[in-house]
Amino acid sequence: MKKFYALAAALFLGMGAFAQTTYSVTFQVDMGSATINSNGVHVAGSFQSWSPSTTSLTQVGTSSIYSTTVTVNAGQLEYKFLNGNAWGDDESVPAPIQVGTNGNSNRWAVISQDTTLPAVMFGGAAPAGQKAIQFKVDMALQTVSSDSVHVAGNFQGWDPAKSQMVNFDGVHRYIAYVGKTDSTYFKFINGNGWSVVESVPSTCQASSAGISQGDNRFYTDTLSGIYEVCYSQCGPCTVVPTYDITINVDVSSLTACSTIDSVTLAGPINGWGGELMSDPDGDGVYSISYMGVDSGDFQFKARYHVAGATNWEGGGNKIVTVSSDSVVAPRCFGNDTYGPCPTTPPTADVTFIVDFTQASFTPADTVYLMGNFTQWSSNAIPMVAHSQAGQYIATVAQYCPGTMEYRFSNGDPSNNSNHEPVPMDCGVDNGVGSYNRFFARTGSADTVQHIYGACSFISVEENALDAVTIYPNPMTDVATIALGTSDSYTVRVMDITGRLVAGMDNAQGNVALNASEMGRGMYFVNIANSKGELRTMKVIVE
Numbered sequence: 001m002k003k004f005y006a007l008a009a010a011l012f013l014g015m016g017a018f019a020q021t022t023y024s025v026t027f028q029v030d031m032g033s034a035t036i037n038s039n040g041v042h043v044a045g046s047f048q049s050w051s052p053s054t055t056s057l058t059q060v061g062t063s064s065i066y067s068t069t070v071t072v073n074a075g076q077l078e079y080k081f082l083n084g085n086a087w088g089d090d091e092s093v094p095a096p097i098q099v100g101t102n103g104n105s106n107r108w109a110v111i112s113q114d115t116t117l118p119a120v121m122f123g124g125a126a127p128a129g130q131k132a133i134q135f136k137v138d139m140a141l142q143t144v145s146s147d148s149v150h151v152a153g154n155f156q157g158w159d160p161a162k163s164q165m166v167n168f169d170g171v172h173r174y175i176a177y178v179g180k181t182d183s184t185y186f187k188f189i190n191g192n193g194w195s196v197v198e199s200v201p202s203t204c205q206a207s208s209a210g211i212s213q214g215d216n217r218f219y220t221d222t223l224s225g226i227y228e229v230c231y232s233q234c235g236p237c238t239v240v241p242t243y244d245i246t247i248n249v250d251v252s253s254l255t256a257c258s259t260i261d262s263v264t265l266a267g268p269i270n271g272w273g274g275e276l277m278s279d280p281d282g283d284g285v286y287s288i289s290y291m292g293v294d295s296g297d298f299q300f301k302a303r304y305h306v307a308g309a310t311n312w313e314g315g316g317n318k319i320v321t322v323s324s325d326s327v328v329a330p331r332c333f334g335n336d337t338y339g340p341c342p343t344t345p346p347t348a349d350v351t352f353i354v355d356f357t358q359a360s361f362t363p364a365d366t367v368y369l370m371g372n373f374t375q376w377s378s379n380a381i382p383m384v385a386h387s388q389a390g391q392y393i394a395t396v397a398q399y400c401p402g403t404m405e406y407r408f409s410n411g412d413p414s415n416n417s418n419h420e421p422v423p424m425d426c427g428v429d430n431g432v433g434s435y436n437r438f439f440a441r442t443g444s445a446d447t448v449q450h451i452y453g454a455c456s457f458i459s460v461e462e463n464a465l466d467a468v469t470i471y472p473n474p475m476t477d478v479a480t481i482a483l484g485t486s487d488s489y490t491v492r493v494m495d496i497t498g499r500l501v502a503g504m505d506n507a508q509g510n511v512a513l514n515a516s517e518m519g520r521g522m523y524f525v526n527i528a529n530s531k532g533e534l535r536t537m538k539v540i541v542e
Helices: none
Strands: 022-030 041-045 056-059 065-073 075-083 107-111 130-138 150-153 171-179 184-189 217-219 225-230 242-250 262-266 285-294 296-306 309-312 318-322 348-355 367-371 391-399 403-410 435-440 446-451 469-471 478-482 489-495 500-507 510-514 521-528 534-541
Touching: 022 041, 022 075, 022 107, 130 184, 171 184, 217 225, 242 262, 242 296, 242 318, 285 296, 348 367, 348 403, 367 391, 435 446, 435 521, 435 534, 446 534, 500 510
Parallel strands: 130 225, 348 446
Antiparallel strands: 022 065, 041 056, 041 075, 056 065, 075 107, 130 171, 150 184, 184 217, 242 285, 262 296, 296 309, 296 318, 348 391, 367 403, 403 435, 469 478, 478 510, 489 500, 489 521, 521 534
């Protein structure tokens, strides 16, 4: 199991803010790469007037780790380890974890509670087998929230309130220790909730480097380092020009199914709280205008509201690059590309089956189906035992919209830890570091059958469709769909709104998929064999 350590734990407001408050701090250092000096191992720092011989560390059992516990004042703490008891025996602290201002090369922490510091390598940036990432975000162009600044990412469970950054040199910081080969994806938050998360410009998103991690920042180096930017920018803070922009969202595919009460737009510009859009001519295209928007990426999602329920667009955040006063072309609700909504297929039942027979755990008492049609966990549907042991089934009756995003929950859906981990290869980015399943309806009664947590579909023949592949993926000009010759197949290629862009019947062997029939973006390939078994695969056109 990988271990993660977080060094920075509280906002530093000046030493006076912690007056008369002390805490217990345990220092640890791994001396595995050093020959121990006959004068022992010591730590010196701001807590003891930088005396090199006063505070000695003791070996922990027969390990290479030495430690000591002392009482320190709350607030900023600086220190160094010494292999000996005099200056000259002190370690050279690597740049990624130094204070780093005005030539200050000390280690640092901010203490607001009893703390055990990680057992870093002597003269190293991180514990053995790990790397250190020092996140630094300049908030000069922001009004800092009273809830302080946080960083959230896959290294800490995407918790917006867990990893508070510290500010003692005008820049907010946090140090995380992760495995050397771990890729780290993250965002900065001006506060402690997802409603105040930054808009990451497209040029420094993971997706800009060909990494399928949506609109998150990324650190993929195997070495320790510093990640330093201005909040919501890709480099140092720069004042940017502003423009006026009008956003248009087509909801005609929704109104074809039911009456909606209102449509709102949410994004960083309104703290993700949502603002009312309008449709004065009644054509199903809702609009909203903003004045003085910063140039660069404008991120948002539309939402529609029915009977008090809020329904968000699926996928990652929608992005418009602002470089002039603009009226943006209409985009179909839920789609990442621009153009009219497709024709909605006839209303029909959709049945979901999920199989736990390959799981390494016992399913919960109740398994749930949740999706954009249940407001996710709010109205999740309890599934019932299927006729096949280890399988659960639920039917969404007379479903109208053409597409569905969903996933399963092994137990209480209000607990995120119960949610199915949908693999990236068969999911759509949900904008918060994970993926949802996606299905485009045929217009007849559909049945989708999944193995829990896997891309594989349940089949009468074990893995009957698993051998089907698409390559290259992502594609630029032409991709090959390798179907094999053991059966004949029906192939349908759809965009994320469910619009059919290509189709083949009674197909066998290798068939070509031409990018000329599609624009840039993500598409889903539904492949059905002669038994009606279905597999959905994702393909990216670059």
